[in-house]
Each structure stands twice: as C-alpha cells, then as structure tokens.
Amino acid sequence: xxxxxxxxxxxxxxxxxxxxxxxxxxxxxxxIFQIIAIIVAGIFKINxxxxxxxxxWLILFINCCAFILxxxxxxxxxNKPLLKECRIERKITWKQTALLPAIIIVSIMAFLPLAEGFxxxxxxxxxxxxxxxxxxxxTWWEILISVFFMCVLPAVGEEILFRGGVSRGLKRKNYVFxxxxxxxxxxxxxxxxxxxxxxxxxxxxLTFIYFTTGSLxxxxxxHFINNxxxxxxxxxxxxxxxxxxxxxxxxxxxxxxxxxxxxxxxxFLLRLYMKVCKEAKGLPQNxxxxxxxxxxxxxxxxxxxxxxxxxxxxxxxxxxxDPCDSVxxxxxxxxxxxxxxxxxxxxxxxxxxSENIPVExxxxxxxxNNVGSIEVTTNSEINKVNSSNDEIDxxxxxxxxQTIKKRKRFDIMALVVAIGIAxxxxxxxxxx
Numbered sequence: 001x002x003x004x005x006x007x008x009x010x011x012x013x014x015x016x017x018x019x020x021x022x023x024x025x026x027x028x029x030x031x032i033f034q035i036i037a038i039i040v041a042g043i044f045k046i047n048x049x050x051x052x053x054x055x056x057w058l059i060l061f062i063n064c065c066a067f068i069l070x071x072x073x074x075x076x077x078x079n080k081p082l083l084k085e086c087r088i089e090r091k092i093t094w095k096q097t098a099l100l101p102a103i104i105i106v107s108i109m110a111f112l113p114l115a116e117g118f119x120x121x122x123x124x125x126x127x128x129x130x131x132x133x134x135x136x137x138x139t140w141w142e143i144l145i146s147v148f149f150m151c152v153l154p155a156v157g158e159e160i161l162f163r164g165g166v167s168r169g170l171k172r173k174n175y176v177f178x179x180x181x182x183x184x185x186x187x188x189x190x191x192x193x194x195x196x197x198x199x200x201x202x203x204x205x206l207t208f209i210y211f212t213t214g215s216l217x218x219x220x221x222x223h224f225i226n227n228x229x230x231x232x233x234x235x236x237x238x239x240x241x242x243x244x245x246x247x248x249x250x251x252x253x254x255x256x257x258x259x260x261x262x263x264x265x266x267x268f269l270l271r272l273y274m275k276v277c278k279e280a281k282g283l284p285q286n287x288x289x290x291x292x293x294x295x296x297x298x299x300x301x302x303x304x305x306x307x308x309x310x311x312x313x314x315x316x317x318x319x320x321x322d323p324c325d326s327v328x329x330x331x332x333x334x335x336x337x338x339x340x341x342x343x344x345x346x347x348x349x350x351x352x353x354s355e356n357i358p359v360e361x362x363x364x365x366x367x368x369n370n371v372g373s374i375e376v377t378t379n380s381e382i383n384k385v386n387s388s389n390d391e392i393d394x395x396x397x398x399x400x401x402q403t404i405k406k407r408k409r410f411d412i413m414a415l416v417v418a419i420g421i422a423x424x425x426x427x428x429x430x431x432x
Contacts, residue, residue, distance in 0.1 A: 013324025016411035019169020020418035025074040026161045029066035057149040064157030071165040086164025090215035095276045103269050104225045110262030113255035115198040122193040155223035162186050163210040163219045175316035179207040188422040191429040211316040212277040
C-alpha cells in the first residue's frame, strides 16, 4: 500500500476543487485584463460608458484570452493538463451537428420568457432598468466583424473555461451535479440580471451537450449558434416590442405559451440527442417507445426523481467516457494484492515475491547473496513479518482515509469560495 499523497496528482484527474479553482482563475484573469484595458482607455481619453465599437471588440478579445490563459495557468500550477484534456479536437457526427440549431431555438423559446420575468422582478427591487443595448455597428462589415467578436470568441473562450475546465472538475462529484453547478457558475459569471436565468439553464444545456458528445467542439458550435440567434433576434424583436400596444396580460399569455412549447420540445430533443450520441458510440439503446412518458411520470415521486437522477448520471458518465472516472476517490487506497511483501528488519529492506512462490523456495538472509532464491526456515518468521506488514497497512489505510477527508473538505471549501466571489460580483453589478 502507498500513501495517496505520494501518488502523481494527474493520476486522479481534475477534482471539484480544480473546477472551482479554474473558475476563480478565469474571474481573476478577466478582472486584471479589463482593469488594464480601462487604464489604457483613460490614458487615451476613451469614454468607457459609451465606448466606440472597436473598444468593445477589444474587450471581447481580451476576455477570450483571459479565459484560455486561466485554464492554461491553473493547469500548469496544479500539474494537470486541463487545456490539453478539454477535448476540443474530438469530432462529432453530422447528426449531432444538425440537431444543435433546433436545440438552441427551443432553448431560447423556453428560457427567454423566464429570463424576462426575472429581469422585471429585479427592476422592481432595484428601481433601475436592467436593459442593455447591443452595438453591432451600422455597415455590413462592422456587423460581420461584430459577429466574430460577439459570437465566435465568447463561444471559444467561455467553453474552454466552463466546459473544458470547470465542468470536468465538478463532475467528479457526479455528472448531474457538474451539469447544474456549471450552469449556475456560468450564469452568475456574466454578472447581470438580464442573462442570469437564461445563462443558468442554457449553461446546463451546453454542459449536457459536452458530456453526451464528449467533444468541446459540439458545445462551442452550440454556444456560437445561441449568441448569433440572440443578437439577430434582439435586432429584429426589440423595435417590435418597443412599439407594441399589447396589454400586459396578453404579453404574459404569449410568454407562458412560448415557454411551455419550448420546454416540451427541448425535453424530446435532448432525449433524441442522447440517443444519437449513443448510436454514434455504438452503445445499447432503450427500445421502449414509451420510456419518455415513464420518465416524466417518475418526476412526480421522490423515488422516481432519484431513479431518473441516477440513470441520467450513469448515461452521461458512459457517454463522456473519461478514464479518470475509473478512479474512485473514496477507494483509491492502493494495496499490493498481487505480491507478498517481506520486510528484512536487519537490512531494513523490502523484498517482494509472488504469492505463487512456494515457501520452501524462499531463502533467508544468510544465503540470499550466495543463492538466487529465498528460503524461510520457519512459519513463525513469516507470521511475524506478515503481522508487521498488516500493522503498516493499517497505518497507511488510516492515513489515506484522513487524506480523503481532507480532500473532500477542501473541495467543498473551494466551491463555496468560488460561489461567494461570483455572487459578490453579481450583487455589486446589480446595485452599482
């Protein structure tokens, strides 16, 4: 048996504390880079309240660089190749790609009404408008460049940070926990009420796509499509709603209907997407055509919810297929079960021999240097050595259990600190 602290950290892969650490690193890098940009803007007398279009492009580029550098820097610091293991190079099938626009459209339908309702609630509390205009330019080339900086770069940078870095650590708790918590951190990271609800739910959808495909490329494409549709819909619908004379009751009714249709459609599309992903990996399918109805029925009982939770977690784990998942942190106490360890007290050495070696072929210290085999003359000597080994194993086992407890406490503390930092920034942006 070996102490866990002596094992290479990369053997276990990223933990919950690593996911939280990457999140904080992204926050810190973005803050530092933006402070530098504001200082530069002050030097050149640029109005940061109403900045020129090119300055907005610069901020978006800086944010993307900050997110990628955060994952790279934290990976170097923790001696874990987080950026290399984010799976951006993995390809996806044409079916997986073709379904992404449909998933994004129904996600917007489902989440947008809830997001609008949350914004209205925040405005009632803060007595301040939370609306923010998006400047994409006037000419065709300005709009084209804005699409690149507002849609492509955030998709790449944020997916590397949140899916490639944060979710891979948080999923060590379990995959559903990683999906929900990544969505929550993704939401409050944006720091404004307008995006809070939508980004929370959409963040879970992106993590679901990442886990089911096992490819960061899939979530990057989905993120880009969402950003593109959001900008285009905003440009098309904002003037329409600004001049609308529809009563508040009619607006609420439309929002409720659109949201219900969106959630129902999203439920079936995500089930279909998981089926397509299983098909792409040659995994067995559920042949029960009424499984969707049974799963919905289970959602109304406590045991049913637990069963759905467990099956979803197992499916995501099977599809993502991370080699690190085979290492259970509660059971990574390594015993050398394939060999018998005999301690030579006089020489203070450890001699390892196979369990299959007969006792009569084991030699003592008197002839070990002269003969190539080992012989033990009495059973009492073997029992004494085995007893000593058992005591050492017990000591190491207890030490490893304490290490596991410390790890769990550290994981919880790291996650609480990450949430605390993000919530503080979110509240400050809300009232300042």
